[in-house]
Amino acid sequence: MKLKVKVMDVEQGQQEIVLNQELSHEMCLETGERVIVKYNGNEITCIIDESRRISKNTIILYHESAQKLNVKTGQMVDIRPAIKPAGIDYIKKKIRNESLNRMEITEIIANVLEEKLSNAELSAFITSIEINGMSPEETLYLTEEIYNSGEHMEWNSEKTVSIHSVGGVSGDRITMLATPILATLGYTVPKTATRAISSASGTIDAMEVLCNVTLNKKQIMEVIKKTKGCVAWGGAVNLAIADDKLIKIRNPLQLDPQPLVLSSIMAKKKAEGAKHVLIDVPFGRGAKILDLKNAEIISKSFRELGKGLGINTIVTLTDGSKPVLNEIGPSFEAKAVLEILEGKRKDKLYEKAVEMTAILYSNVEKISLEKAKQIIVQTITSGKALKKFQDIIIAQGGKIITSASIKHAKIKRIIKSTEHGIVSHLDNKNIARIARALGAPGDKQAGLIIKVATNQRITPGTELYEIYANSQENINEALRLMNDYRIIELQRLVYSIE
Amino acid sequence: MKLKVKVMDVEQGQQEIVLNQELSHEMCLETGERVIVKYNGNEITCIIDESRRISKNTIILYHESAQKLNVKTGQMVDIRPAIKPAGIDYIKKKIRNESLNRMEITEIIANVLEEKLSNAELSAFITSIEINGMSPEETLYLTEEIYNSGEHMEWNSEKTVSIHSVGGVSGDRITMLATPILATLGYTVPKTATRAISSASGTIDAMEVLCNVTLNKKQIMEVIKKTKGCVAWGGAVNLAIADDKLIKIRNPLQLDPQPLVLSSIMAKKKAEGAKHVLIDVPFGRGAKILDLKNAEIISKSFRELGKGLGINTIVTLTDGSKPVLNEIGPSFEAKAVLEILEGKRKDKLYEKAVEMTAILYSNVEKISLEKAKQIIVQTITSGKALKKFQDIIIAQGGKIITSASIKHAKIKRIIKSTEHGIVSHLDNKNIARIARALGAPGDKQAGLIIKVATNQRITPGTELYEIYANSQENINEALRLMNDYRIIELQRLVYSIE
Numbered sequence A, B: 001m002k003l004k005v006k007v008m009d010v011e012q013g014q015q016e017i018v019l020n021q022e023l024s025h026e027m028c029l030e031t032g033e034r035v036i037v038k039y040n041g042n043e044i045t046c047i048i049d050e051s052r053r054i055s056k057n058t059i060i061l062y063h064e065s066a067q068k069l070n071v072k073t074g075q076m077v078d079i080r081p082a083i084k085p086a087g088i089d090y091i092k093k094k095i096r097n098e099s100l101n102r103m104e105i106t107e108i109i110a111n112v113l114e115e116k117l118s119n120a121e122l123s124a125f126i127t128s129i130e131i132n133g134m135s136p137e138e139t140l141y142l143t144e145e146i147y148n149s150g151e152h153m154e155w156n157s158e159k160t161v162s163i164h165s166v167g168g169v170s171g172d173r174i175t176m177l178a179t180p181i182l183a184t185l186g187y188t189v190p191k192t193a194t195r196a197i198s199s200a201s202g203t204i205d206a207m208e209v210l211c212n213v214t215l216n217k218k219q220i221m222e223v224i225k226k227t228k229g230c231v232a233w234g235g236a237v238n239l240a241i242a243d244d245k246l247i248k249i250r251n252p253l254q255l256d257p258q259p260l261v262l263s264s265i266m267a268k269k270k271a272e273g274a275k276h277v278l279i280d281v282p283f284g285r286g287a288k289i290l291d292l293k294n295a296e297i298i299s300k301s302f303r304e305l306g307k308g309l310g311i312n313t314i315v316t317l318t319d320g321s322k323p324v325l326n327e328i329g330p331s332f333e334a335k336a337v338l339e340i341l342e343g344k345r346k347d348k349l350y351e352k353a354v355e356m357t358a359i360l361y362s363n364v365e366k367i368s369l370e371k372a373k374q375i376i377v378q379t380i381t382s383g384k385a386l387k388k389f390q391d392i393i394i395a396q397g398g399k400i401i402t403s404a405s406i407k408h409a410k411i412k413r414i415i416k417s418t419e420h421g422i423v424s425h426l427d428n429k430n431i432a433r434i435a436r437a438l439g440a441p442g443d444k445q446a447g448l449i450i451k452v453a454t455n456q457r458i459t460p461g462t463e464l465y466e467i468y469a470n471s472q473e474n475i476n477e478a479l480r481l482m483n484d485y486r487i488i489e490l491q492r493l494v495y496s497i498e
Helices: A021-026 A063-069 A087-095 A102-113 A119-132 A136-148 A174-184 A203-207 A217-227 A241-253 A258-271 A292-309 A330-341 A348-365 A369-381 A384-395 A428-438 A472-482 B021-026 B063-069 B087-095 B102-113 B119-132 B136-148 B174-184 B203-207 B217-227 B241-253 B258-271 B292-309 B330-341 B348-365 B369-381 B384-395 B428-438 B472-482
Strands: A002-008 A016-020 A034-039 A042-051 A058-062 A076-081 A161-165 A189-193 A229-233 A276-283 A312-319 A411-416 A421-426 A447-450 A463-469 A488-491 B002-008 B016-020 B034-039 B042-051 B058-062 B076-081 B161-165 B189-193 B229-233 B276-283 B312-319 B411-416 B421-426 B447-450 B463-469 B488-491
Touching (some): A016 A034, A021 A042, A058 A063, A119 B119, A161 A189, A174 A203, A174 A229, A174 A369, A174 A384, A217 A229, A229 A384, A241 B119, B002 B063, B087 B119, B102 B241, B119 B258, B161 B174, B161 B258, B189 B203, B258 B276, B276 B292, B276 B348, B428 B463, B463 B472
Parallel strands (some): A161 A276, B002 B058
Antiparallel strands (some): A002 A076, A016 A058, A034 A076, A447 A463, B411 B463
């Protein structure tokens, strides 16, 4: 069937085309089925969408498809029905709770990469994994396929390391500290990270306050060559293309099936070329992992998967029920990191960063944890870690900056208590909600500073926290949200009388 | 945020808009999340798609959304982030295998109707039902909500009936016979049906050979007023709008979770205004339901659901392992129906139609099945059912037509056996594949005629079947497929030596 092309100059994640509805019915095709579109020797498989509003001799192609075919509006393409990609049968196997073998997982990921699967089909795959799970073998195959789907970095050093947190805890900026500390100690630390998804700031959002983070593979290799350390945005490096496509479906649905969390993280660690990996699993109320039992289960899976991938994998289970920093928001967090390296503060973030890096260091060097801690602390007190961090910032296109010069958003409000009580809980999820209402992470200067700690006694008038935004509208929105989403909870004998 | 509209003049099943990627990241929004789009007092919730290829001050709206907002290219709309529809939380409950209450199911279906759920979210819902199932209560709530989502037909007569097959069997044209037979007996028979999805011909494809089937509610009511019977395309009546939206996702995935099959069929029967319903469940190799056990399970569910809906529901379990007719394709099947009503043939279709209508009739009239069969046969032999069918065809805009005047496709090939053996199986799925390759159901004259029966002894040269198409290309395609998809299987002692 010959059809005249009309190109819509926007991208469509899936390779979709639009056909006249009547025509597609005549061809016994339906929305969601596939056709092969051919032009001048090129051919691609596309998913059909139907419209009554285009003529029967026309086909609408979106930007990417038109580009792949090298075709322009007005030219003629040939279409014919395509058979279903085999991956769909294997997705249905997973729906029936049958195990997938390596070939089947390879085929699904190949179909994902060729954009032969629709969002609905990918969603069915993710949902079936959420419900039916995956065996350790399936998870390993999946991780290897995701690893194979993207770029790889290789380093001469056996001492290439990476620290990664499963996430969900505000102010958990460990890797911004661990990277210069470990690089100071001679390790290669090619850290890639993501921007915030639901939190107030990801590692990348905070790092971006100090320098450029959008580096390609070549640029990362140059930074590492100069400094041994790097903190780059994973989204610019294509370390695991298949994973990016799955995440596009997972994020809006907020579905985090454990096998996909595992494969996503570990495929990227392997692609970073890490030989030793420390995975931090914060657990507790308000964190992603709710209790110790679940933290232990996922910890075991990480270690098993690491073994399969040939990566020395250490897992730490840490308290994720409270924020790691009292200051939340990209600039606030970047400032805190600098203050620690400048020797100006020794708070929970300092302690956690020392502990994490020492655990990794003692494991690789086969020395005691105490000894390792002494060495780590020495990198900070000597100023070497700060110097290394400045080198990394400069290598990534930034300027030398001191903590004192980092600015916060211009409008500030102090939130005071109206009640008596004892602080029993600081809620990570609600902190993220309020911080996002204030403009973070898009507005790097927006955020909040918590002024109380758990178990602290408060009275009416006690300052609870300060909020910062660059627009009155955002301040108002945050104030409005505070009624429904409480950052601070008080211990009470009687919670309500109804 | 004010943005300039660019309208894309095509429909998009989901209410999607396209934003500049950078802008959406600045707003902390992602593909798959939602915004409220406002124009001149109107507002709708839309799902975000991102593009790098539009400018930051532009928003792309598709036809339906632009129409709902009454906005044109170049005008300015206001957008702001929307909260997630509550239905998503309930879908996630189902993913966690928790039961949904009536309010939760009402909300999901409301979100479906408002087009607030993306294809990926609907797919997650369908997949979770496929894996976790639904209780009888959940299925009843879902059916009632689907019923509520569309138009309803009401009739004065308590004797309003409908026959429906779960499907999957070639040539199963029972309702084209049952409708005039039961209408002759004074019943109201407002039958709505679908076009073929994966088969060679649906009831509607065959009926369309004889008359118009695209009737709206008013037109159906007029046909029924004149003749008491009608065979109309459900797609033109909007009897269960929510179901149509779910089917758009289910069909390409070929996911038929039992609760959705039940709710889809029974909501439409209730919307037809049927007081008595006969559901035929063909089972066996090559049918949708594979064995007696599964047929019994679904039968029980149909009866239970019918009870909840206040519909007298009878279920028949029938042999679905072979085609009901030897002639397959819309014109072939319409011709066979006419020949039966003309008294020219008494084959398996004749027998099944007599049996089915008699079961329903004896149940409603509270007479013996034998007595009912006599009365049914009498409607045929007397010519009354043929006369009634002609009246219905004329009321639906057709002309009086005899079986002899129905034409087949012009190119014919006879397929002969090359082996000795005994026919052990005629495969419904492969018959549908070959018939579709020949052009059915799009080309109404295309199809095939099977010349052998199961248990028949054949020798090299025995005529197995004839294929008909209107283009040599389709004949060639069918011949090519025959190697992989065998319509006729022979009994063998040794199947292969390897």
